[in-house]
Amino acid sequence: MNTESIFNLSPPEKLQLVEDLWDDLAAEPSDVPIHEWQAKELNRRRENLINNPASSLTWEDIKAKVRGHHGR
Template identity: 40%
Template sequence: MSIDLAELRKLSVAERIQLAEDLWDSIALEPTDVPGLTDAQRQELQRRLREHESDPSTAVPWEQVRAELMSRMGPR
């Protein structure tokens, strides 16, 4: 597969961010193909999952996180 990076650079920053999100989402749909985690990473993920399950109210929706990040970037 060949991707023309010059064409990708023509996209706006917002469009490239959306593309990166879409690519990541497509990777997440195939977890068996994702490189393995170290034992320490797996343990940390399990710890974070248990913490979230014990108090789900601490989670922040992605839309809110993204909006805050975009507002920090300011106009470009």
């Protein structure tokens, strides 16, 4: 597939392509490069969760917070 044909896809076809690419990357997450700052942030968050488990939010807490902020 050449790049010109990618830009000529319909929006649903583009979304499907993105999903397919994401699924392919997710199959081997260790192969996906990350920046050093991202690794540091992940380590910081992991340490925070280990040292302060009460700081985590449940999925229900997150949904309620987002809905409260966006009025949904």
